Amino acid sequence: MFAYYLDLALRSLRRNKALTALMVLAIALGIGASMTTLTVLHVLSGDPLPGRSGSLYYPQMDPRDMDGYKPQDDPPEQVTWIDGMALLHAKRARYQALMTGGAVPIQPANSAIDPFFEDARYTSADFFPMFDVPFLFGHGWNAADDGASAHVVVLSRKLNDKLFGGKDSTGQMLRVDDMAFRIVGVLDSWRPTPHFYDLYTGSYSSEEGVFVPLTTATDMKFTHNGSNDCWGKGQSDNMKTATCTWLQLWVQLDTPAEAAAYRKFLLNYSSEQKALGRFQRPPNVRLPDVMGWLDYNKVVPSDVHLQVWLAFGFLLVCLVNTVGLMLAKFLRRSGELGIRRALGASRRSLFAQLLTEAGVVGLVGGSGGLLLALLGLWLVRRQPSDYAALAYLDLPMLLATFAAAVVATLLAGLLPAWRACLIPPALQLKSN
Amino acid sequence: MQIRPILAALRRHRLATLLIAMEVALACAVLCNACFLVVQRWKLIQIHSGVDESALAVLTVNGFDPSQAADVNARMLTGLRSIPGMQSVTVINQVPFGPQAGAAGVSHDPGSFKNTIGVVDFVLGGPGTYEALGLKLVEGRLPQADDYRPATNFAPPDAQVLVSRALADHAWPGESPLGKDFWCDKLHFRVMGVVDHLARAHPHDWGTQATEWTVFTPTLPGGSLAGTYLLRANPHDLPRVLHEARDAVAKIAPHVVLDQENSQTIGDLRADYFKSDRIMIDLLIGVIVTMLGVTALGIVGLASFWVQQRRRQIGIRRAIGATRTDILRYFQTENFLIVTGGIVLGMALAYALNLLLMQHYELPRLPVYYLPIGALVLWGLGQLAVLGPALRAAAVPPVVATRSV
Numbered sequence: 001m002f003a004y005y006l007d008l009a010l011r012s013l014r015r016n017k018a019l020t021a022l023m024v025l026a027i028a029l030g031i032g033a034s035m036t037t038l039t040v041l042h043v044l045s046g047d048p049l050p051g052r053s054g055s056l057y058y059p060q061m062d063p064r065d066m067d068g069y070k071p072q073d074d075p076p077e078q079v080t081w082i083d084g085m086a087l088l089h090a091k092r093a094r095y096q097a098l099m100t101g102g103a104v105p106i107q108p109a110n111s112a113i114d115p116f117f118e119d120a121r122y123t124s125a126d127f128f129p130m131f132d133v134p135f136l137f138g139h140g141w142n143a144a145d146d147g148a149s150a151h152v153v154v155l156s157r158k159l160n161d162k163l164f165g166g167k168d169s170t171g172q173m174l175r176v177d178d179m180a181f182r183i184v185g186v187l188d189s190w191r192p193t194p195h196f197y198d199l200y201t202g203s204y205s206s207e208e209g210v211f212v213p214l215t216t217a218t219d220m221k222f223t224h225n226g227s228n229d230c231w232g233k234g235q236s237d238n239m240k241t242a243t244c245t246w247l248q249l250w251v252q253l254d255t256p257a258e259a260a261a262y263r264k265f266l267l268n269y270s271s272e273q274k275a276l277g278r279f280q281r282p283p284n285v286r287l288p289d290v291m292g293w294l295d296y297n298k299v300v301p302s303d304v305h306l307q308v309w310l311a312f313g314f315l316l317v318c319l320v321n322t323v324g325l326m327l328a329k330f331l332r333r334s335g336e337l338g339i340r341r342a343l344g345a346s347r348r349s350l351f352a353q354l355l356t357e358a359g360v361v362g363l364v365g366g367s368g369g370l371l372l373a374l375l376g377l378w379l380v381r382r383q384p385s386d387y388a389a390l391a392y393l394d395l396p397m398l399l400a401t402f403a404a405a406v407v408a409t410l411l412a413g414l415l416p417a418w419r420a421c422l423i424p425p426a427l428q429l430k431s432n
Numbered sequence: 433m434q435i436r437p438i439l440a441a442l443r444r445h446r447l448a449t450l451l452i453a454m455e456v457a458l459a460c461a462v463l464c465n466a467c468f469l470v471v472q473r474w475k476l477i478q479i480h481s482g483v484d485e486s487a488l489a490v491l492t493v494n495g496f497d498p499s500q501a502a503d504v505n506a507r508m509l510t511g512l513r514s515i516p517g518m519q520s521v522t523v524i525n526q527v528p529f530g531p532q533a534g535a536a537g538v539s540h541d542p543g544s545f546k547n548t549i550g551v552v553d554f555v556l557g558g559p560g561t562y563e564a565l566g567l568k569l570v571e572g573r574l575p576q577a578d579d580y581r582p583a584t585n586f587a588p589p590d591a592q593v594l595v596s597r598a599l600a601d602h603a604w605p606g607e608s609p610l611g612k613d614f615w616c617d618k619l620h621f622r623v624m625g626v627v628d629h630l631a632r633a634h635p636h637d638w639g640t641q642a643t644e645w646t647v648f649t650p651t652l653p654g655g656s657l658a659g660t661y662l663l664r665a666n667p668h669d670l671p672r673v674l675h676e677a678r679d680a681v682a683k684i685a686p687h688v689v690l691d692q693e694n695s696q697t698i699g700d701l702r703a704d705y706f707k708s709d710r711i712m713i714d715l716l717i718g719v720i721v722t723m724l725g726v727t728a729l730g731i732v733g734l735a736s737f738w739v740q741q742r743r744r745q746i747g748i749r750r751a752i753g754a755t756r757t758d759i760l761r762y763f764q765t766e767n768f769l770i771v772t773g774g775i776v777l778g779m780a781l782a783y784a785l786n787l788l789l790m791q792h793y794e795l796p797r798l799p800v801y802y803l804p805i806g807a808l809v810l811w812g813l814g815q816l817a818v819l820g821p822a823l824r825a826a827a828v829p830p831v832v833a834t835r836s837v
Binding site: 019022068303309321323328332385 | 447451454458461466494546548689704707711712715719723726727730734736737785789792
């Protein structure tokens with residue numbers, strides 16, 4: 001029966017090409033626009049570390065003085081050196097890493113390459129196992145290297161390709177800011193999206209080229225990029241004692257019980273510091289996980305949300321338009337439908353026939369929509385924003401495009417099909 | 433033109449009539465709000481930077497030790513000034529639309545952040561920078577030679593400064609800002625003059641009220657004030673002068689690194705800064721045009737169907753004396769009535785949509801005059817769309833009445 005309906009649908013669609021083309025175009029435009037914006041939203045609000053992000057937490061506390069204190073204030077978004085180091089050495093979590101961003105001058109041994117600045121991450125040993133960073137060659141450094149401010153460095157795959165032509169460079173030396181650093185590891189391609197562990201250097205920026213121990217970077221006074229939030233006596237040359245928050249701390253806690261215990265530990269730590277007089281505000285701690293932290297920082301640009309709204313408004317206009325056109329199409333065939341009814345077809349089978357026709361329009365419209373979405377994403381990728389390069393259609397979104405197109409068209413077909421089924425057969429036969 | 437028979441006919445096509453009206457209503461709601469968004473963005477990117485954008489460029493170098501700052505400044509100033517066509521080279525810390533260098537919270541009281549004014553941008557400039565920028569003084573006096581003092585931390589500890597009019601109005605509403613004091617922690621500033629406009633480096637980032645909260649601080653080059661240079665040249669010489677300046681850096685100071693991205697004309701920096709807003713404007717206009725097109729095609733589709741369905745009735749009317757114009761007018765009036773219904777509904781929808789957008793995005797209320805403009809556009813669109821089918825209807829010969837279909 002379905003094959004017969006399909007045949008009828010194709011014949012009918014072929015009969016009035018202009019009207020069919022109009023419907024297909026409306027569906028394709030609406031679906032294309034919606035899927036383009038939805039794909040961008042989907043990419044931007046994705047999980048940076050699927051499967052792991054639920055057990056990674058970002059401890060926050062409030063070490064500030066009472067200047068400008070308001071009880072409902074959120075704690076600062078980063079930690080001070082003193083608190084960060086204290087929590088790092090307390091080792092209350094499975095893994096913990098303290099970090100900040102920066103840029104370092106690289107002086108390649110190969111004189112064909114001019115010295116250049118490379119984005120760097122200054123962090124501690126647990127960074128690599130905690131974020132499950134893949135290594136191409138070698139490995140990360142260990143806690144002893146952190147303690148000794150060792151001159152060791154881990155390179156990104158891209159930088160290793162640039163400096164060493166992609167060969168295993170572990171064990172070789174690299175000159176960074178006039179000092180020799182031993183290369184201990186080379187990462188495989190790794191770009192968590194969003195750049196969740198440090199949103200100050202760009203929510204969707206690519207990964208850093210160089211990783212060095214935080215202790216080494218601080219001793220060598222490498223340039224720090226990111227945010228400094230200071231109070232009291234504020235910034236000084238020695239960032240270790242400055243009353244500024246400028247470091248990000250991440251911890252891995254595998255169970256909710258561990259997370260609850262860690263939160264308690266943070267509260268105790270804050271109370272203790274207040275008793276010592278270092279903290280002045282009442283203890284105010286937070287422990288968001290990765291997705292909670294991304295939500296709190298509203299990483300998805302509001303323009304992207306606005307574009308999704310706009311596209312769906314547009315899709316709605318297109319669908320109402322399709323409903324109208326389909327109504328015209330179905331009612332125009334009142335005579336034919338009347339004859340089928342008179343020959344014994346039930347309303348139900350007429351309805352099924354008309355919806356099959358709607359479904360065909362939906363499928364063709366969906367294919368058109370897919371092409372338009374691919375075109376739209378290509379246009380998005382040509383934008384200057386740092387997330388632009390990520391805008392690709394994945395398989396779930398591709399299937400969603402077709403599903404959305406067919407479902408939307410079937411919904412649009414319901415009303416006209418129902419209306420067309422109400423035609424009394426006798427009247428149609430008589431008028432002819 | 434009699435409206436009653438049209439209404440009677442429409443009553444027999446309730447569903448189709450309702451659909452066209454709905455379509456017009458949705459189009460009206462989206463049209464008004466999308467146009468409003470376009471205008472808002474447009475205003476945003478029209479921001480007045482207060483400087484002679486067409487004559488200015490910035491050149492940034494880095495990779496030198498702070499102890500070399502004085503030497504780098506001296507080499508760069510001399511070297512760059514020798515480029516033909518260069519009108520002036522001065523030291524500055526930031527320019528509008530370039531990287532932000534000196535944003536800090538300031539307050540009315542020393543050493544405290546209680547009685548705060550807000551976060552302002554400190555534009556530090558060496559001698560000649562004020563003149564090169566082309567700022568317009570509206571009150572007070574210009575910086576003199578002894579106003580230029582060395583910066584210790586990030587700004588001079590005690591400085592006479594120029595503030596923008598926007599900042600003066602915000603910090604001292606209804607008072608003369610001249611001679612007023614303010615502090616950034618322990619650094620003291622006294623207002624000696626007010627400039628008409630001076631935009632922050634990133635005017636977008638600080639809310640629409642604070643786009644021009646800037647303090648021009650005369651500062652002696654050296655220390656932290658080094659590496660960023662303001663070039664001024666005749667607007668049509670500027671691209672060449674900048675190009676030569678960029679090439680000359682390697683010769684002037686071989687040990688520094690030219691910051692490619694931040695060595696551009698202010699015009700280019702501005703275009704880069706507003707690129708995403710321009711894209712958004714283009715996108716919105718694209719959606720508006722496509723949506724109007726789809727709506728018009730929908731009207732054409734339904735109107736053609738009606739014309740075909742009513743061929744016999746049209747024939748009969750023609751046979752009993754109606755002119756072609758009468759038939760044309762009939763379809764035009766019918767369309768006008770349906771679109772009017774849609775617009776009434778659409779105005780309510782437009783307001784509802786605006787309220788929704790206001791909740792989620794920092795948008796003001798939709799001005800009322802958008803509604804009549806939207807209505808006019810849709811009336812025009814409806815009439816244009818129905819013209820073709822209506823002309824075809826008018827061309828139906830009276831003889832159709834005598835034929836059976």
